[in-house]
Amino acid sequence: MAIADTQSGLYTWQADNLVAATQAVKGQWHHLADDSHHNHDNQIQATRIITDTRKIEAGDIFLAIVGEKFDGHHFVEAAVQKGAVAAIVSSVNDKVTVPQLQVADTRLAFGQIAAYRRQQHSDLKVIAITGSSGKTTVKEMLRSIFIAVESEASQDNTNQAEGHSTLVTRGNLNNDFGVPMMLLELENQHQYAVLELGANHVGEIEYTADMVKPDVACILNIGTAHLGEFGGRDNIAKTKAEIYQSLSASGTAVVPADDDYSEQLTQVAKQYTQHILHFGWQQLEPETQAEAGSLPEVYATEVTTGALQSEFVLNFAATATTEAVALPVKLPMAGQHNVSNALAAAACAYAVGIVPEQIIKGLAQVTSSKGRLGRQQFGQHQIIDDTYNANPNSMRAAADVLAAQTGVKMLVLGDIGELGDAAANEHRELGATIAGKHIDVLLCVGEFAPHTIAGAQSAGMTQDQAQAFATKAELLATLKALIEAYEQQQQACTLLFKGSRSTTMETLIDDLLGAS
Template identity: 30%
Template sequence: MEIAQLHQLFLEHPTVCTDTRKIEKDCIFFALKGENFNGNSYAAEALKKGAALAVIDEPEYATSDRCLLVENTLETLQKLATFHRKHSQAKVIALTGSNGKTTTKELINAVLSKKYRTIATKGNLNNHIGVPLTLLSIQHDTELAVVEMGANHLKEIDFLCRLAQPDFGYVTNFGKAHLEGFGSKEGIIRGKSELYDYLTAHDKSVFINADDGVQIEKLKSYIKKYGFSSKNHEYYPITLVDADPFVKLKAEETVIASQLIGSYNFTNCAAAVLIGKYFNVALSDIKSAIENYVPSNNRSQIIEKNGHRIILDAYNANPTSMKAALDNFDQMKGTNKTAFLGDMFELGPTADEEHQKIADLVSSLGLKQVFLIGENFKGTDTSIEKFKTFDLLREHLKENPLKEDSLVLVKGSRGMALERILDLL
């Protein structure tokens, strides 16, 4: 089937599903494959549950005239998404970076939706499947689409750019994330810069943090760049006012008091201000959007529980974000400061070195208590309390509960699921 024909069917049934547990009536089911499943085998179930059509790539599963047989289901999904994006009126703003992508995406969407009809990546569905699904959520009246792009190896952002064909883009930062796939900090810079490479090659506009030397160097001769800075008056001036615990920033004469903790969230807010200004959103509306944004999903949340004030930042972790969280925690005012730090994943051969650096950093801070959790932290050379498993930590806390009125930081990679600590406090 030609993509143009499939697109006509999509316009009649403008909802796509890839999971039979989430089938919506009259959707199109795409039978994707994974290491441990074959979506083709679920096509009949999808139709029975209310899907209008099922796109499959194995002929033996074509049990109905509502099954559309294609050569490769994933590639068809991706081609359909690009076709739909090209035939929409929406402008696409792409976003990538090592840290802060999802928060920045949410802030940008909150700001732009004050004036425009927008759509944005749901959650962190930012890979070779998530980006197409986001593009296919563009409506006929969508004006701006904010598309988050994630990557853990070279050429991935380049591929996602060719799918989404962005008109604008922003890289949050170049931190030590996914070192296992990128190989080095230089590899990370090359990989994330593929967004800027695409935009400059197609004469599109880029947004930058002009206080980031890497971004300035990468784009020093490019004209269509728009940046914010707290130092360089050639760019839109935005300054950090305070971050104890919530970020306050100043743009022009307006102070914006966010509900985001940590100075590391300053640039995330500043990017949303800059992009809002570029698209002529009133500064009063920008202020309202940022001040009313509340983080969720274990991202920099502040939780009060049993007399403790807990900073829950357990959605993910890498050496850069871990250091930023600890530096910020060290500067915060509070009593009985206690940190629960979990292993950082996807660091490849640098894992031992990077975990030791964090352990050394923690030893230099004046925290009351620190608990290191996971196999990687267990292997560090430090006198800090270490627990190879979460269960061992649980047993320890049963016998040695935290002192009342503690200020607590919880930080670790997603696989550590450290939000479980809330049940122990």
């Protein structure tokens, strides 16, 4: 049996549990000392399995991943030189003498090892999240909620700051490589895990969800992110719904009530569990929704969104065992989309047993991560950095946030990627939508910038208000000139920057600030 490092709380990998974890890929040891007087269990003691030789430390196990443009087997010797005590490979390297676990496929072995690690953590509450937008924000909201729970339980300021009890997906480690990487970071002290599951193709979420075995599976929305890769929203919905397949009968499916795929997602979820929570808010009176049978189990009423925060009443509908609860929330984030994100986070937390009072405390303390509507002053002006990524839904949400600000409202956009044949039309529709949102200036850069501007001008924006640029340098020159002209008129501006990750729109912010 494997043991735990009692000082660090880390899991210990040994010869026997690695074989057990990789049975499905025919794991078999080579160069493992054959001594009948000693237990193989004690020949390898490692707390880390590393796929990147640059991160190898003495005592680690190296896993040789094979990708489209690289082969980790070329680095086995380098890993051993840096102190790796064993390697997991699909072909044995006889130039090194450390034990090597040979498997049929090292990438699949990575997933199997991660799934095995998850199974050893039977008390862990796992929330898996997917959706076309909002995943990072919901993760941070849940992190904040669990920090509030931990703080109340321990009254330990250090724990409160670091959130030791919760593992949360870092960055975009949400694919068939990133998810196992996160699972291998599980420690004995973790009580909760919030794991993001992304997809670039049909079947990917099914694979990672089966690895994660979530207690709660949540879909935030069905948008148009990666539209070109899936060929339509129907396929996106089908792929996202794979997250429900790994639920046990006791698990909970969280479904977006306001999404136009809500009924379809609900029907899929019902195939795996009867525990379903819908979240949403609509500008109807609760009584009207209740009469129509459309009142979600977790919903918002009395919603107001301002330039810096949102306020609403968070409602949990009555169940057979609980009474209805309604509590006011002050969310330090702007935008209606963040109200929806908060409802999703609340539903997930509620599903793992967090009481409403702790949920609203955590939501009140949540902070934006870098590139997610972060704010900074630029002289008399304000910059809103929402450059982390973009899709059509999040672009519209960002425009709503900007429209709620003060001063001259300037929206600076890069292209939305991965829209395939729908790209031109999606950008044109985006421009038309923006034109109706009380935004003063729209500046766009990139291949599809002319389409966005054409849509905006067709819906009423003038050539001076909406302009397209081929390069960031050209856009920056115009932006500086506009800001200077508004300053001469003693008008302050609020500038919001956004674009897909590939457009690196944050460099425009850096150039603008650097020129000041």
